[in-house]
Amino acid sequence: MPAEEDKIKQQLIERFGLPSDKITVQRDRRIWADVPASEFKEIFDYAVDKLGFVVLCTISGLDEGPTLGAIYHIARESGIILNLHVSVPKDKPVLKTISARFPAADAYEREMVDLLGMQVEGLPAGNRYPLPDNWPAGQYPLRKDWQASTGEKKEVGENA
Amino acid sequence: MPEREVRIPIGPQHPMLKEPESFLLTLRGEKITDMTVRLGYNHRGIEKASESRTYIQDMYLVERICGICSHSHSTCFIQAVEEIAGLQVPKRGLYIRTLIAELERIHSHLLWLGVAGHEIGFDTLLMYTWRDRELVMDILALLTGNRVNYGINTIGGVRRDITQDQIPQILTAIDKLEERTKYYIQVGTQEITLRERLSGVGKLSKEDAIRLGAVGPTARASGVNRDVRRDDPYGVYGDLTFDVITDDHCDVYGRTLVRLGELMQSYKLVRQTVRQMPEGPVSVKAPRKIPAGQAVSRYEAPRGEDVHFVKANGSDKPERVKVRAPTLANVQVVAHMLKDGYLADTPIVIAAIDPCFSCTDRAILTTDIDNGRTDKMDWPTLRTYGIKWYQKQGIDFSELNRKLRIMRESN
Numbered sequence: 001m002p003a004e005e006d007k008i009k010q011q012l013i014e015r016f017g018l019p020s021d022k023i024t025v026q027r028d029r030r031i032w033a034d035v036p037a038s039e040f041k042e043i044f045d046y047a048v049d050k051l052g053f054v055v056l057c058t059i060s061g062l063d064e065g066p067t068l069g070a071i072y073h074i075a076r077e078s079g080i081i082l083n084l085h086v087s088v089p090k091d092k093p094v095l096k097t098i099s100a101r102f103p104a105a106d107a108y109e110r111e112m113v114d115l116l117g118m119q120v121e122g123l124p125a126g127n128r129y130p131l132p133d134n135w136p137a138g139q140y141p142l143r144k145d146w147q148a149s150t151g152e153k154k155e156v157g158e159n160a
Numbered sequence: 161m162p163e164r165e166v167r168i169p170i171g172p173q174h175p176m177l178k179e180p181e182s183f184l185l186t187l188r189g190e191k192i193t194d195m196t197v198r199l200g201y202n203h204r205g206i207e208k209a210s211e212s213r214t215y216i217q218d219m220y221l222v223e224r225i226c227g228i229c230s231h232s233h234s235t236c237f238i239q240a241v242e243e244i245a246g247l248q249v250p251k252r253g254l255y256i257r258t259l260i261a262e263l264e265r266i267h268s269h270l271l272w273l274g275v276a277g278h279e280i281g282f283d284t285l286l287m288y289t290w291r292d293r294e295l296v297m298d299i300l301a302l303l304t305g306n307r308v309n310y311g312i313n314t315i316g317g318v319r320r321d322i323t324q325d326q327i328p329q330i331l332t333a334i335d336k337l338e339e340r341t342k343y344y345i346q347v348g349t350q351e352i353t354l355r356e357r358l359s360g361v362g363k364l365s366k367e368d369a370i371r372l373g374a375v376g377p378t379a380r381a382s383g384v385n386r387d388v389r390r391d392d393p394y395g396v397y398g399d400l401t402f403d404v405i406t407d408d409h410c411d412v413y414g415r416t417l418v419r420l421g422e423l424m425q426s427y428k429l430v431r432q433t434v435r436q437m438p439e440g441p442v443s444v445k446a447p448r449k450i451p452a453g454q455a456v457s458r459y460e461a462p463r464g465e466d467v468h469f470v471k472a473n474g475s476d477k478p479e480r481v482k483v484r485a486p487t488l489a490n491v492q493v494v495a496h497m498l499k500d501g502y503l504a505d506t507p508i509v510i511a512a513i514d515p516c517f518s519c520t521d522r523a524i525l526t527t528d529i530d531n532g533r534t535d536k537m538d539w540p541t542l543r544t545y546g547i548k549w550y551q552k553q554g555i556d557f558s559e560l561n562r563k564l565r566i567m568r569e570s571n
Contacts, residue, residue, distance in 0.1 A: 029392055030456070057484065058469070058484035060469040062480055063480075073456055073469065079392035083456060102373060103372050103373065104373030104489055107199070131200060132200070
């Protein structure tokens with residue numbers, strides 16, 4: 001197992017008491033970690049400020065059935081990516097924004113709001129992305145039960 | 161009359177923009193004091209669509225995310241799929257992928273140089289670079305069969321091998337392009353109008369580039385030394401030697417110099433891949449169903465870091481595909497770069513991050529009006545037809561071309 005990646009894994013286990021089967025080193029430069037939503041903010045800040053994961057690659061939103069997931073792909077300048085996975089219940093899918101630390105996260109978080117129905121606390125006011133302003137409420141295209149044929153068919157262009 | 165703030169909407173449809181985006185600029189006099197960006201007009205639901213298609217269909221779908229960096233997206237996607245499936249792509253296959261990747265970067269950067277020239281009213285540069293770009297387009301067509309959307313990739317390797325007689329053609333074109341690029345570097349560093357027009361425009365400090373998450377040449381021109389090819393090597397970049405080009409001008413001029421420098425590095429990389437390419441198979445057979453798992457893949461596209469996340473569920477279709485194209489990271493940087501700048505600089509500042517737009521068709525169907533006959537015109541016929549048509553209008557470049565040839569030969 002790669003040494004540096006393993007060290008990061010041990011640091012996360014020691015610091016936050018995460019079960020070791022929740023953190024996997026997939027290969028060189030790829031670490032995956034399942035973290036509880038309650039501790040996410042703390043772990044994320046620690047990884048960014050103390051472990052040097054200063055590059056935000058993107059955030060991937062997921063529909064996992066009863067829960068909605070988000071994977072924060074953060075990287076070190078040397079190329080190691082730490083993928084922090086967090087799940088929140090679908091009936092109360094609330095995450096805290098990281099856009100104060102990473103302004104670029106704004107677009108990735110809005111994408112989760114529009115396409116998956118995630119609720120992101122603390123997101124500054126601004127234009128929605130990527131769906132049109134008059135997109136029907138409660139329609140989340142990336143949810144598994146949503147099909148292109150779901151809902152009423154009508155023009156949803158900017159001026160419709 | 162007291163000075164007032166004026167708000168000007170630009171887009172979603174605007175002659176300045178190559179793609180639909182919407183910018184709302186707040187002006188005080190000629191200075192931009194604030195700006196907001198609205199994106200999403202080009203959202204085509206590709207992530208959703210890929211969940212209902214097989215992996216191989218998805219590869220062709222993601223290749224069409226962008227008309228310029230199509231190879232970037234398809235490679236980034238299949239790298240993730242291959243990692244989940246545990247496929248070992250043969251070395252020769254990886255070399256060919258990397259070769260196409262660098263040829264794509266050459267065509268993309270030359271295209272950008274032309275667009276940048278056009279945006280500042282230096283159309284000679286546009287005409288020259290786009291003429292030279294044809295050399296690399298021809299090589300891409302020779303190797304893959306297509307000028308854009310090459311379709312060279314397949315899960316487990318590449319679909320076409322490179323033959324011995326293609327290699328001298330690649331090297332000749334690269335030699336010519338290198339010579340031309342040296343000339344553009346001379347233009348870039350010595351031509352006063354170009355330097356003066358671009359210097360100090362679209363300022364982005366190193367701190368802001370890092371804070372806002374700028375990627376690619378935009379970040380490197382602000383002194384941010386990041387390049388996925390070196391930091392998180394994929395393909396065969398680990399076996400190749402090249403420099404990461406950075407610049408500390410922190411403006412559009414710096415972005416021009418970085419791209420010119422990267423062109424020179426790409427020529428070096430193309431020569432290395434051709435020289436070092438081992439013999440052997442170019443692909444391995446991939447299973448139709450991909451075992452459950454997930455992978456994240458990064459790729460240094462011409463515009464910056466491209467990120468794909470793929471989650472597999474054991475079936476022949478992915479559970480989730482997430483794409484983060486470099487422009488999404490950079491378009492937020494544009495808002496910052498435009499602030500406190502002049503309205504007239506807006507087109508070049510936006511163009512300087514190199515937002516994507518589509519390429520031309522390579523064959524057209526023509527109908528003779530007199531007899532209604534339909535003809536297919538291929539590229540050389542179309543080119544000859546164009547030259548003759550202009551000659552008939554009294555616009556003849558053959559004499560100029562002859563002089564240019566003599567000039568080049570005497571150098």
